[in-house]
């Protein structure tokens with residue numbers, strides 16, 4: 126019998142609990158707004174997962190987890206035409222490229238990643254089909270669901286918390302006038318660095334997320350941590366609807382309005398002279 | 401508050417952090433990021449320092465100084481930082497000619513990302529073995545319209561001079577833009 130529904134009504138946590146407790150074997154297919162994810166379970170344990178969009182081949186996964194360089198990836202890919210993941214895995218192990226452990230661990234991480242992604246979906250049709258197994262040629266793993274469920278609900282709580290802290294992406298952000306003393310020990314992540322150049326009340330968070338290619342959740346996380354670090358604060362955006370984030374160079378300089386541009390530069394010159 | 405941005409770049413150890421620290425009113429925020437290089441087979445991570453400092457201009461305006469390493473593999477950082485900047489300073493260690501080639505590459509790359517004015521600061525001029533700027537101009541193959549300035553990054557006055565020269569270049573560029581439009 127198939128279990129069907131929408132994540133909106135029956136959450137992923139509930140679903141995974143069910144699969145775990147009933148030690149189910151089968152396939153869970155979830156269709157999101159622009160992606161579909163398929164997860165396979167054996168006796169209530171995660172066995173395999175794949176997405177409709179990405180490279181789900183073993184080489185692709187090893188490359189993504191940085192076990193293969195881009196050159197190796199291309200080289201292997203060109204040479205293994207038609208070889209199944211299982212065959213390729215054996216080949217790589219026999220050629221001493223990797224240990225079996227390496228391969229299983231990297232697959233396991235990948236499958237867990239794919240499954241975790243579902244925790245951020247608020248909507249999505251799902252269907253669980255009992256006794257459908259992963260494709261024959263795929264290497265499978267066995268991962269207990271307990272930790273995944275725990276970690277996932279933590280993620281959901283964080284998301285809810287972030288949505289409370291930053292209810293709207295239509296707000297702007299600016300650098301604080303007096304950064305706190307703790308900024309000296311700050312360590313920024315790559316995502317945070319990506320956002321920094323766009324910190325300007327003229328840009329809404331939504332616009333910043335768009336140019337920096339961050340998801341709604343990621344931009345919330347970044348802004349929240351920059352706010353917590355005392356570097357930026359949230360302000361009402363002075364952005365005009367629809368205009369793209371403007372560079373932080375003042376308009377009159379970009380557009381070559383000479384007098385205004387010059388007066389602005391003179392202000393900076395005066396200030397620096399007085400330092 | 402309007403925020404403006406200048407970028408300070410140059411090879412490792414050239415004096416970027418020192419330079420920003422000398423004029424920033426806040427302690428320079430040095431950040432470390434872990435970057436795993438694509439090329440390496442093994443997940444080798446490198447720690448990279450980035451700095452940012454600030455000078456409040458007046459009630460309405462603040463100037464941010466961003467320090468960024470110049471190595472090729474941080475290209476993506478330059479692209480990000482060059483977005484909307486007023487201009488940039490390339491700091492070169494005048495006592496280490498072996499870094500001139502790299503400085504030159506950094507200069508070209510940054511210039512490609514951001515066609516904004518820049519000056520070159522020939523740093524560590526207080527050291528006995530510092531090259532003279534005239535010689536460095538040739539070694540760096542700088543054309544005559546690019547300013548190369550004596551610099552001692554620990555000295556506030558020296559750093560001020562470099563920033564002022566950059567601002568004068570920005571002014572000159574503004575005039576030029578206007579001429580083209582007219």
Ligand SMILES: Nc1nc2c(ncn2[C@@H]2O[C@H](COP(=O)(O)OP(=O)(O)O)[C@@H](O)[C@H]2O)c(=O)[nH]1
Nearest residue numbers: 412413414415416417418523524551552553554
């Ligand atoms: N003598 C001298 N040493 C300097 C000068 N500028 C920087 N240094 C020193 O050079 C080293 C590297 O400077 P730092 O600012 O950390 O370089 P960065 O890697 O470019 O940020 C430090 O030990 C500084 O104290 C200078 O003008 N003169």
Ligand SMILES: [Mg+2]
Nearest residue numbers: 416417418449
């Ligand atoms: Mg430094």
